Amino acid sequence: DIDCVNVQETALEAHLPNKLGFRSQNDGFMHACGHDGHMAIGLGVAQWIADNQAQLNGKIKLVFQPAEEGVRGAAAIAASGIIDDADYFAASHLSFCADSGTIIANPKKFLCTTKIDIRYQGKPAHAGAAPHLGRNALLAAAHAVTQLHGISRHGDGMTRINVGVLKAGEGRNVIPTTAEVQLEVRGENAEINQYMVDQVLQIAKGIAVSFDLDYETEIMGEAVDLDNDAELVELISELAQKQTGVAEVAPTYSFNGSEDATILGRRVQQHGGKAIYFIVGADRTAGHHQAEFDFDEQQLLTGVNLYTALLQRLNA
Structure with missing residues (x-):
């Protein structure tokens, strides 16, 4: 992957990208998750393969x-069939929940997730002279947000919900006619995640009925859970222990997040192959998706060396 996140990069002089001149050139966007590092590792592996x-x-x-x-992104890649003939699939994330010198060979509890947009369409009216003639989409969306965050947790496993964006209205003296709610739900497995999705859609519909609005929902992205194959977990653990600078190979870790590379891993497994998703630890100056984020670039070499060692072993 290579995409950035919607974060304004810090202007602090002590921030290394500011010192060395590689900060984001686009306001409101920065590489605050390490995906530029992922691409660097990929290019390093490509060079090694060519050599x-x-x-x-x-x-x-x-x-x-x-x-x-x-x-x-991953769903479209999987649907293309490009990896259907793969015997092995390996993916990883840089830093995240591990520091420099640590490899997490077998993250567990990848949460299924669904990203949903809800859009309400109301009716404009003069806010002073005839507010009763309008249909207030902003007010409906505000009610939806509070009800969404009130969805009961599931007793059989982890659930998550977050409304990240609420956009509504056209002017202070006009009854708001449009509103959009951007949210995500997560669940410990597909069934629990679907429970959350069903609750969201029910609330979206109920709000539209109660405020007499038109509405639509759209699925904007999805990811699934993943269980790493034991053969690859053992192999990554063995190879990581031989890498210079790796001091610890953690056998497992509760990821408790979502990652759409799981769709690719599951696709390979469904076609008879084996898959793994692991963590290449790297010290960071701030948490992921924060304005001061930067990572220990020495771990780019750790990533390249681990992937190339894996390739050598699988090609033996």
């Missing part, structure tokens, strides 16, 4: 996964 192709067997595919943020 060592005479010693390699079989077919190697490097998959570019666009639009990871919002989990919008």
Whole structure:
């Protein structure tokens, strides 16, 4: 992946990208998740493959996964069939929940997730002279937000919901006619996630009826859960222990988040292959998706070396 996030990068002089001149050139957007590092690792692996192709067997595919943020990219890549013939699939994230010198070989509890937009369409009216003639989409959306966050948690596993964006209205003296709510739900498995989706859609409909509005919902992205294959977990653990600078190989970790590379991993598994998603630890100056985020770039080499070692072993 390579996409950035909607974060304004810090202007602090101590921030290394400011010191060295590689900060974001676009206001309101920055590489605050390490995806630029993922692309750097991918290019390093590609260079190694080109330099060592005479010693390699079989077919190697490097998959570019666009639009990871919002989990919008992997489903289209999977549907293309490009990885249906893969015997093995490996993906990873840089930093996240691990520091430099640590590899997490088997993250668990990837949450299924669905990203949903709700759009309400009301009717304008003069806010002073005839407010009763309008249909207030902003007020409906505000009610929807409070009800969405009140969805009962599921007793059989983790659930999450977050409304990240609420946009509404046209002017202070006009009854608001449009409103959009952008949200996400997550669940520990597909059934629990679907429970959350069903609750969201029910609330969206109920609000539209009670405020006499037209409405529509749209699924904007999805990801699934993933169980790593034991063969690859053992192999990554073994190879990581041999890497210079790796001090600890953590056997497992509760991820408790979502990642649409899981769609690719599951696709490979469904076609008889094996898959793994692991973490390459890297110290960071701030948490992911924060304005001061930066990571230990020495771990880019750790990532390249681990992938190339995996390729050598699988091509033996």
